[in-house]
Structures are given as C-alpha cells and as structure tokens.
Amino acid sequence: MLVVGELINSTRKRIQPAVDNRDVAFLQDLARQQGEAGSHYIDCNAATVGIEREPDTLKWLVQIVQEVVDLPCAIDSPNAGAMLAALEVHKGKPMINSITAEKEKMDQLLPVIKQTECKVIGLCMGDGGMPQTLEDRLRNASILVDALSGAGVAAADIYLDPLVFPVSTDPSYGRLVLDGIHELHTRFPGVQAVCGLSNVSYGLPQRKWVNRAFMVLTMGAGLDAVIVDPLDASLMALVSATDALLGADEFCMNYLTAARGGKFDNLQ
C-alpha cells in the first residue's frame, strides 16, 4: 500500500498559521514524523495563502520538506502556476494531486503533466457537478484515463480516486467506494485506485474507528494507495497486517520488521 501522508495541508486549522508564518521547524518536524511513520509521499498544500502567493509558498514548502525527508511529495494544488513552481525544485518523481475530468482543470494541468515524469491523482468528478452514482464516476474516470494516457502518463502512474463521501450523510457511500475501486480495476486494467480515506468518517464521533475499518475494507477491495494521517499508528499497523493478509508482503517480512521495530507496541 502506497501511503501519502496528508498532514501538511494548509486547509487544516493548525497548519494554516504555520504555512502563513513560514514556521520551518514545525513543518519539518511534521514531515519527519510522517516519514518515520511509513509514508511514501508527503502531501504539500499551501492553498490558503491565496492564488498570488501560492506558487512561492508551495515551492518553499516542498523545499523545506525535502530537506528533512528522503521522500517525494504529493504536490497538492489545483493551480498550474503553483504546480510548476513546486515542480521546479522537487527532487524525485512527484505525485500531482490532483486533476479532475473538468475541462477547465484539464486545460490547465495537462500541459504541466505532459512535460513532467510524474504520478497523477485523478478525482472522478467532471463538469456535470458532483457525481452521484458509480456510473457517473466511471464516466469521469474514462475521460481522465484517455486524457492522461494522451499526455504520456503510464497506466501504473494514474491513480484514480472514486471520491469518498461521508457515510454519516448516506449509508450507501461506503459500499459505493468499495464497488468503485473494483470497477476501476476491471474497466481500466493497470490503473491504480487511490482515496482520501478520512472523508468517510466526517460527521461521526471517534472517527479513527471508522477510518481504520474503512482502511481494511478498501484494501480488501483492491485499493493501491491512500491519502491518510500516517501518525495514526493503529491504522498503520492495520495497513501492515492487511498487506500481509493480501499477499502484498512477501514472507510477511515488512510485518515482521514493523513488529520487531516496536510499531505495534502500546497501540490504542
């Protein structure tokens, strides 16, 4: 399971002032912690500073993060300008977070994607508004796969997000994602499925339990990558155990290493 650590996101109330005030120590500490917890990518989002300041800020954010972790970043912006600025300084193969099937969004980002060796997250939403059904999502997925393939992105680098809605607002939303993951793999062979996990628990108390259960379920359905809080050690332990159960961890070596490394001790 490819884990994208989601914590350095300026739309989170505690991160916004740190990005605004360019609090290097705080942000680097958060990057380091997420790396140590097992993230493969560190998400970087500076959107709250406003569209004029975003390019400089996002570029700076990527730089300070990569000073302390030897990991690539998920560059989290809808703006081509900010994306380009961050890509200039990024080391390694970045993940672009994210594009949608909306025409305006594709016109902006596809030229950037074309000139970059990258992974891309595609949200299964398009110009028709928020997709309601699974079919709506798959239609958007098809537009995205065509456009991204056309821009030279390999199937294995396309990460489609079926969109996770809160199960507190409709009991069918959990199932919808599980079916979505399955259908994405069936219809677009070789393409990856990703989701922003914690949306599912919005509006409920003790959200971590819902997130953890959903983590295991989505992995069972074939999820390849997840955008998540990697500092939830219990959730990460479940990722490790589930990888072993799904045959994604040869001879359970990663599980054993995590256990010996104390990753499963004193969990709540």
Add this chain to the structure above:
Amino acid sequence: MGITIMQSAPPSEGTGQIGCKIPDETYQQDEGEHGSPGLAEAVINGDRITAVKLTQEDMDSGVSACDLLQKGLIAGMEVVGREFKVSEFYVPEVLVAPKAMKGSMEILHPHLADAKIRGIAKVAIGTVRGNLHDIRKDPVAMMVEGAGFGVMDLVVVAMSALLTTTMPSMKNTLEVFRKAGMRDQVKVRIGGAPVTQDYEDSIGAERYTPDAASAVDAAKELVAA
C-alpha cells in the same frame, strides 16, 4: 452547483402575518403540554413512525396544528440544533430528525394552511461550483428547514465552500446577483471549512457562520433585519 429550495412550511395564503411564532425558548421536558413534548422527543430521536402516530393522535384529540408545529416539531429541531452546535449530536442525527418532522408535516400541512400559518422566508442553498462535496451543506439545509423557513418573501442564500480553490465561486455568485440587479433582494450567508470572517468582509456577504446551527441563527437574524 447543487441547489435545494426548501419548503418546509406550507405556502402562504395569508395576509403577511406570521401566524405561528417560532419559539425562542427551546423545548423543555416538563412543559406538560399534551402531546407536544412526546412529539418533540420523537423528532429529536429521528423516530418518524412515533412522530406520525403522535401527530395523528394529538390532532384527533383536538390539539391545534399550530401547537404541534411550534411546541413539538420546531421545539424538537431546536434541541437537535443546540446539541449539534455543542457536538453532542452528530450529522446523521441532524439528517434523520427532519425526516421524522416531514412525516408529521404531511399531516399538519392542510390544517396549517387553514390557519393561515406561514414560514418565515425561503432560503436557497447550494454548494459552490467545483466544490468537492456538499457534506457541509446538507446539515445546514436540514437545520434551516427544521427551523421553519419556507415562503418566498425574501431570499437568504447560503453558500458553502469546502476548498480554498472554490471560495472565489462565492464572490462570483454575489457578482451574478449584482449584475442581475438582485443584490439588494438577497441576504447572503457563507460558510465551509476554509471560509473566514475576513473573507466574508472582503466579498461583502451579509454573514459568515462556521457551522449548521449558527447558520440557522444567522438566517433568522437576516430575515429579521
């Protein structure tokens, strides 16, 4: 852009008077009025079957539709709103309570129309273009609806943006009202995770509130203004 026009209260056939005042005091368990506390409780619990049963029984035994609306349904919704505001209630409870209320409203509706009772105002609500989802909008819609808003005298526009990138759509929406010469006919309330008071000031909306319960208070104040 998803738009829900709510019409919880019956259409006005009246004279412009608000026949059924929305209570400022919330429901109290020991009120002792026949039927209403039980009905409020059913709304609070989101128990549609009990709500419908109690409404029918109370109507049959002569309790006024106005009392049932005011001291039962609306009082119950006010409790839900208050509890949600202090995080004692969660989103599913906010969504299920109005379903119970709607069951009762179907019974009360014709009688309320007789009594020339009307809602406070109509509220148009939507999440702005490009927004990822409308999870913040729905509780707002339910709560505002539960507070008895309905008829078109004055429009409150409630907008929610979940992402910073969709916030400019709020400004654009105001611009559309301005260009259409309708800006002074609407009162605009905005909210959503990245939205702040500063932003509200900068785009010139009437009100910013951080959550669903405070959106109801804002809607009431805006129509009173």
